[in-house]
Amino acid sequence: MYVKVCGLSTVESVRTAIDAGVDAIGVVHAPGSPRHLEPDRAREVLAAAGCSVDTVLVVAKMPADDAARLALDLGVSALQLHGRYTASDFQSAGHVFPRIWRATSLAQDPDLHVGAHGEELLLLDAPNAGSGERWDVSRLVGNRPDGKWLLAGGLNPDNVADAITVAQPWGVDVSSGVESAPGIKDLDKIRSFVASARAAR
Numbered sequence: 001m002y003v004k005v006c007g008l009s010t011v012e013s014v015r016t017a018i019d020a021g022v023d024a025i026g027v028v029h030a031p032g033s034p035r036h037l038e039p040d041r042a043r044e045v046l047a048a049a050g051c052s053v054d055t056v057l058v059v060a061k062m063p064a065d066d067a068a069r070l071a072l073d074l075g076v077s078a079l080q081l082h083g084r085y086t087a088s089d090f091q092s093a094g095h096v097f098p099r100i101w102r103a104t105s106l107a108q109d110p111d112l113h114v115g116a117h118g119e120e121l122l123l124l125d126a127p128n129a130g131s132g133e134r135w136d137v138s139r140l141v142g143n144r145p146d147g148k149w150l151l152a153g154g155l156n157p158d159n160v161a162d163a164i165t166v167a168q169p170w171g172v173d174v175s176s177g178v179e180s181a182p183g184i185k186d187l188d189k190i191r192s193f194v195a196s197a198r199a200a201r
């Protein structure tokens, strides 16, 4: 089970996530989000991860080409285009940056084929990204994607194991569910989330 913790904004939280055994950490560049980091701060936070895990830049409304250039500049492993990006956005960003992830929700009636827009990985989230809202993951039963896809949206240390059992994702992603307040990561919740996700079947 691939585990990503997103919206990290401190060196301490990155180190905790890595010590807990995550596969990926994400930083958010989305003005208005409580997790938004300017590029210089994102660089400092990402530096704490080194090359030990995948590092992901998450953007929401930024033009895809600009996001791809920022991903190159920051030296992240992958760029997560979150929300209403078109196939053409993916195509043009892919000319600049090679590893692109597509994050969407069932509310957008997405193509559930991983790679439909040329992406490496598909992330299925709640309609409001980073809101901590849950959604009915049982809607995926009989209709789940194949391949590399992450389940996200309202997961936390207490519900992640059940969600994995129902949806059988390739991996999981969490943000609000390991926070004490919007944008403030709780280190114990990070440890607990990773342990629960790893133990789930």
Ligand SMILES: O=C(O)c1ccccc1NCC(=O)[C@H](O)[C@H](O)COP(=O)(O)O
Pocket (backbone or CB within 6 Å): 006, 007, 026, 028, 030, 033, 034, 035, 058, 059, 060, 082, 125, 126, 128, 129, 130, 131, 132, 133, 152, 153, 154, 155, 173, 174, 175, 176, 177
């Ligand atoms: O986290 C944000 O504030 C955010 C803002 C804009 C686009 C994406 C954002 N987050 C992406 C994510 O981290 C996922 O939505 C997350 O894994 C699921 O969120 P949560 O329900 O808070 O666990």
